[in-house]
Amino acid sequence: xxxxxxxxxxxxxxxxxxxxxxxxxxxxxxxxxxxxxxxxxxxxxxxxxxxxxxxxxxxxxxxxxxxxxxxxxxxxxxxxxxxxxxxxxxxxxxxxxxxxxxxxxxxxxxxxxxxxxxxxxxxxxxxxxxxxxxxxxxxxxxxxxxxxxxxxxxxxxxxxxxxxxxxxxxxxxxxxxxxxxxxxxxxxxxxxxxxxxxxxxxxxxxxxxxxxxxxxxxxxxxxxxxxxxxxxxxxxxxxxxxxxxxxxxxxxxxxxxxxxxxxxxxxxxxxxxxxxxxxxxxxxxxxxxxxxxxxxxxxxxxxxxxxxxxxxxxxxxxxxxxxxxxxxxxxxxxxxxxxxxxxxxxxxxxxxxxxxxxxxxxxxxxxxxxxxxxxxxxxxxxxxxxxxxxxxxxxxxxxxxxxxxxxxxxxxxxxxxxxxxxxxxxxxxxxxxxxxxxxxxxxxxxxxxxxxxxxxxxxxxxxxxxxxxxxxxxxxxxxxxxxxxxxxxxxxxxxxxxxxxxxxxxxxxxxxxxxxxxxxxxxxxxxxxxxxxxxxxxxxxxxxxxxxx
Numbered sequence: 045x046x047x048x049x050x051x052x053x054x055x056x057x058x059x060x061x062x063x064x065x066x067x068x069x070x071x072x073x074x075x076x077x078x079x080x081x082x083x084x085x086x087x088x089x090x091x092x093x094x095x096x097x098x099x100x101x102x103x104x105x106x107x108x109x110x111x112x113x114x115x116x117x118x119x120x121x122x123x124x125x126x127x128x129x130x131x132x133x134x135x136x137x138x139x140x141x142x143x144x145x146x147x148x149x150x151x152x153x154x155x156x157x158x159x160x161x162x163x164x165x166x167x168x169x170x171x172x173x174x175x176x177x178x179x180x181x182x183x184x185x186x187x188x189x190x191x192x193x194x195x196x197x198x199x200x201x202x203x204x205x206x207x208x209x210x211x212x213x214x215x216x217x218x219x220x221x222x223x224x225x226x227x228x229x230x231x232x233x234x235x236x237x238x239x240x241x242x243x244x245x246x247x248x249x250x251x252x253x254x255x256x257x258x259x260x261x262x263x264x265x266x267x268x269x270x271x272x273x274x275x276x277x278x279x280x281x282x283x284x285x286x287x288x289x290x291x292x293x294x295x296x297x298x299x300x301x302x303x304x305x306x307x308x309x310x311x312x313x314x315x316x317x318x319x320x321x322x323x324x325x326x327x328x329x330x331x332x333x334x335x336x337x338x339x340x341x342x343x344x345x346x347x348x349x350x351x352x353x354x355x356x357x358x359x360x361x362x363x364x365x366x367x368x369x370x371x372x373x374x375x376x377x378x379x380x381x382x383x384x385x386x387x388x389x390x391x392x393x394x395x396x397x398x399x400x401x402x403x404x405x406x407x408x409x410x411x412x413x414x415x416x417x418x419x420x421x422x423x424x425x426x427x428x429x430x431x432x433x434x435x436x437x438x439x440x441x442x443x444x445x446x447x448x449x450x451x452x453x454x455x456x457x458x459x460x461x462x463x464x465x466x467x468x469x470x471x472x473x474x475x476x477x478x479x480x481x482x483x484x485x486x487x488x489x490x491x492x493x494x495x496x497x498x499x500x501x502x503x504x505x506x507x508x509x510x511x512x513x514x515x516x517x518x519x520x521x522x523x524x525x526x527x528x529x530x531x532x533x534x535x536x537x538x539x540x541x542x543x544x545x546x547x548x549x550x551x552x553x554x555x556x557x558x559x560x561x562x563x564x565x566x567x568x569x570x571x572x573x574x575x576x577x578x579x580x581x582x583x584x585x586x587x588x589x590x591x592x593x
Contacts (some may be wrong), residue, residue: 074145079152082139088158091227094135101228103132103160105218105272108239109254112246113195115212115278120336121168122200122214124276128192130162131233138186149183157182159190160228165217165271166198204335207343208285209591212249212278217259219271225260229270232256238274248284253277289327293349296323297580300356303363304573308370308565317360324353344587351583355576362572369565377407378560386567394570400563407556410549 091101110125134157141148157180164172172194181189200214220228238254245251255275260268303316328349335343383404391397 074147075150078139078144078147078150082137083156086136086156088156090158091223092134092136092158100226101132101160101223103130103228103230104233105130105162105230106233106235106237106239106256107216107218107274108241109243109251109276110193111244112249112251112278115200115249117202117204117334118336120200120202121197122276123195123197124216125193125195126216127239128162128190128194128218129233130160130190130192132160132188133186134158134182134188135186137182137188139184141184147184149181151179151181154178154180154190157188160230161220161222162192162218163221164196164198165219166200166215168197168199172196202336203341204343205341206591207331207335207345208280208282208290210280212280214276214278216274216276217271218274219261219269225268225270230272231258231270232272237272248281250279250281251276252279289330290345293324293327293352294584296320296327297352297356300359301573301577303359304569304576308367313363313367314360317356317363321353321356321360324349324356328353344591348583348587352580355579355583359572359576362568366565366569366572369568370562372561373554374557374561375554377557378564382564383560386563390571391567394567396563396567400560403556403559403563407553407560410553410556413549 093099093101106129108127108129110127113123113125115122139147159180162172172192178190178192181191183189196216198214198216200212202212204210219230238256240251240254243251253275254277257273257275259271259273261271262268297320300317300320303313303320306313306316328346331343331346331349335346383400385391386400387397391400
């Protein structure tokens with residue numbers, strides 16, 4: 045009795061274990077059974093068509109931009125990390141979850157599924173990511189979701205006119221390459237089709253907006269193709285280019301102003317202008333190497349550098365003109381119309397009118413004195429006869445003539461130098477006695493040539509003198525019939541003094557002539573300085589105002 049009860053209890057345990065084991069084994073085979081039954085006779089190469097009138101398969105599309113990797117401006121290509129989100133309905137893949145262990149969705153490889161041929165029309169590479177490496181999610185009602193992460197390289201037409209304050213628009217046009225809109229219609233998904241919630245900021249570009257629109261591309265034969273166009277709005281961050289390109293170029297460009305301020309004697313005016321010109325050329329090459337090679341859009345900053353180089357090239361030409369005017373020896377006076385400009389409003393503006401007036405007045409005064417001291421051409425030799433019947437009587441009065449010459453030398457119109465006369469010739473450093481090494485000391489003459497002193501005579505020694513040529517105007521080439529040896533010697537001394545004084549005055553006139561031309565060179569230097577500064581300000585303000593507007 046007891047033995048039979050033990051056997052019956054053991055049978056119940058075996059039955060329960062068998063039921064549990066069968067249930068476990070049955071649950072493990074639900075997925076396989078689901079795949080075998082639902083995917084039985086499934087053709088993954090055929091577009092799903094359900095019903096008689098259901099010819100168009102609708103698919104929704106959305107993207108989430110993860111990161112802007114690179115914007116290659118010379119090649120006009122943009123590399124972007126994007127998550128593609130596609131959804132469509134395949135009526136062939138439906139099941140009752142209650143028959144398959146309440147399984148509502150499965151994930152299978154992409155190779156086992158029909159997937160729309162998603163194509164990026166603006167693609168700049170061979171294919172759209174590695175699509176075969178990712179899986180597809182299928183729900184029991186036939187809704188299929190395909191999420192594809194990919195790094196795409198697309199074409200982007202750039203407009204760099206406002207560089208580095210430019211805005212760019214890049215398009216991502218997605219759709220089917222094989223099926224037209226009547227067969228497969230791509231539309232933007234209703235919920236968050238353009239997602240920027242997981243976007244990682246770029247160091248140079250700011251992605252501030254992402255728009256989406258449905259678009260139908262119609263071919264020449266009239267067949268439309270459904271597309272979804274995403275518009276990516278980019279704004280360049282100008283800080284990097286401002287600190288490393290714009291400000292250094294402005295500083296280098298402003299150095300050209302120093303070239304006009306440097307005096308010509310420094311010898312570095314032209315070298316500085318050429319150095320600045322080469323520096324701007326380097327900046328120009330840096331900009332052009334980072335810009336698209338296009339003749340349609342030219343950066344305004346490149347135009348700014350070009351205009352700056354033109355101005356600096358003109359400043360080099362002006363510097364050469366100024367140096368030639370400054371260092372050349374001029375033998376012609378400054379034209380009257382240039383002198384009028386220097387003594388007019390322009391001269392007063394540059395504070396050059398006073399020095400020009402003083403220089404011109406002193407030169408005119410020295411010209412008058414030079415005309416008095418300049419030796420005249422000797423008369424013809426036959427003017428005076430070789431002999432005269434009155435020669436003996438005129439020679440008898442030689443002593444009297446000799447005394448008259450010394451009286452005239454002692455009675456020369458002497459001009460004392462004023463101690464505080466700023467308009468005197470001492471401004472130009474002309475002192476005949478000290479500079480040319482001759483003396484007016486009549487006492488140094490031999491005693492036999494000396495004339496008796498008279499009361500009230502002017503002292504024979506002076507520091508600066510002017511001979512009154514209206515009193516004595518006879519040189520050694522103008523002999524007289526009554527000349528004696530003493531008179532001839534005195535006339536030679538007087539003529540030599542006249543020539544020495546005339547040479548000194550002539551040299552001083554030439555120095556004043558060079559001074560006038562140097563003043564004109566300074567005027568041109570300052571005129572070009574203000575012109576360059578004004579044009580640089582106008583060009584800079586005009587370009588940056590246009591960019592900011």
